[in-house]
Amino acid sequence: MDLEIKKDLTSNWFKTLQNSICASIYDLEPKKLKFKSTSWKRNLKKDEGGGEYRILKDGKVFDKVGVNFSKVYGKFPKQFHKNILGARKDPRFWASGISVVMHMRNPLIPAMHFNTRYICTTKDWFGGGMDVTPSKKDDIEKKDFHKILKKMCDKHNRNYYKKYKKWCDEYFYLAHRKEPRGIGGIFFDYKKDNFQKDFNFVRDVGTTFQLIFQKIIKKKIKQKWSSKDKEIQYFKRGRYTEFNLLYDRGTKFGLQTGGNVEGILMSLPPLAKWK
DSSP: OOHHHHHHHHHHHHHHHHHHHHHHHHHHHOOOOEEEEEESOOOOOSOEEEEEEEEEEEEEEEEEEEEEEEEEEOOOOOOGGGSSSSTOOEEEEEEEEEEEEEEETTTTTTEEEEEEEEEEESEEEEEEEEEEOOSSSOOOHHHHHHHHHHHHHHHTTHHHHHHHHHHEEEEEEEEEEESSSOEEEEEEEEEEEEEEHHHHHHHHHHHHHHHHHHHHHHTTTOOOOHHHHHHHHHHHHHHHHHHHHHHHHHHHHHHHHHOOHHHHGGGGGGSSOOO
């Protein structure tokens, strides 16, 4: 398949998914708040693509939720040439993706994160995943979450769930705290075996995330919570912030390659605390 067709297919899917996820969020939010949409360009002097991030804040369900779409291209800075797959021979790149981060008003509903992307250098590959970060332990929710993920992964390859769950557990880990960020999920990168099969999997990851966040929110939306629950959530958000600023590869990559700062940092919670 022609590379330009692959680029169109993937970027159109990520944009369609952004619209679909935002519509689901709007349906779940009783205050019927509108997303604040911001379009941005990677380079104001020449065409290097850009994107759009949408943020909804201060709802009854969502404290803050961000849904970011991007399609960017250009040349990697020299210091990246040896670290990015396929960039050593040619520094030009093209990348598109979607990322979603949800911070909830009700502290009994976990924070949720999802992203998928397609990157082209002299090589081309998919990456992404999702994970859930509760502030209060819920073994039933954890079991159900991983059951859905395993079922989805098994449709594509029986080895995916075990492999990508392990990758997620190792990646979303705060080494300086010696603790995981949450209850895990799946994480994958450099997925380049077969474009059509990989693209089918990536689309399934996106629609499965949409199913999961709706199911979790609808189940817990009316559960009562206390001020103590909220305080625990604030401290858990502090851990979330630490990970995103210290370890998150997407954050580092975006900031170091001229991405939109506000769009990149939309993942940070509206309020967090440290002891």
